[in-house]
Amino acid sequence: MSNNRFLTRFNPGPILPSKGEEVAYRSKKLIFLGFFGFLVILGFSFHSWAQGKAVQGKAVYDKYCSSCHGRQGEGLGPVSGLPNFSDHATLGKKSDQDLFNKVTMGGKGSGMPAWKGILNDQERWDVVAYIRTLAKP
Numbered sequence: 001m002s003n004n005r006f007l008t009r010f011n012p013g014p015i016l017p018s019k020g021e022e023v024a025y026r027s028k029k030l031i032f033l034g035f036f037g038f039l040v041i042l043g044f045s046f047h048s049w050a051q052g053k054a055v056q057g058k059a060v061y062d063k064y065c066s067s068c069h070g071r072q073g074e075g076l077g078p079v080s081g082l083p084n085f086s087d088h089a090t091l092g093k094k095s096d097q098d099l100f101n102k103v104t105m106g107g108k109g110s111g112m113p114a115w116k117g118i119l120n121d122q123e124r125w126d127v128v129a130y131i132r133t134l135a136k137p
């Protein structure tokens with residue numbers, strides 16, 4: 001079989017797509033890009049939702065902390081020396097890490113329990129995020 005005959009037999013057709021095919025290809029590309037963009041946006045909103053820890057922290061706080069620190073963090077519980085979380089100045093200068101450490105280790109002999117072993121890391125970070133929201137501006 002000569003090269004020529006091979007080509008006429010198995011000619012795959014024009015290499016360049018026809019106008020219609022090209023439009024179809026372009027719109028497929030657009031649909032794909034649109035879908036991809038949608039996924040990216042979805043991913044980001046999921047990400048920020050997962051970071052919105054204060055919401056979960058409220059449940060932890062109400063259950064484990066409010067008995068001492070008070071529903072609003074005002075510190076009117078049964079032990080003495082309770083900080084007032086609703087006052088902006090109380091936690092203002094402390095970093096999240098400071099608060100996390102305090103919640104984890106508690107205060108030696110102060111009445112503030114150590115929550116390590118009772119609350120996992122995520123729950124302790126969540127509750128830290130939540131007590132930040134108690135400060136009235």
Ligand code: HEC
Nearest residue numbers: 064065068079081082083099102103107110111112113127
């Ligand atoms: C048995 C009572 C009691 C319970 C329950 C309790 N705390 Fe405390 N907490 C205290 C006392 C008393 C202090 C002040 C003394 C100190 O800082 O050690 C304190 C201090 C703190 C501080 C330090 C505030 C500052 O000004 O540095 C943080 C943060 C805190 N508590 C968070 C929590 C969280 C979160 C929970 C729940 C997981 C909780 N506490 C549960 C009694 C309690």
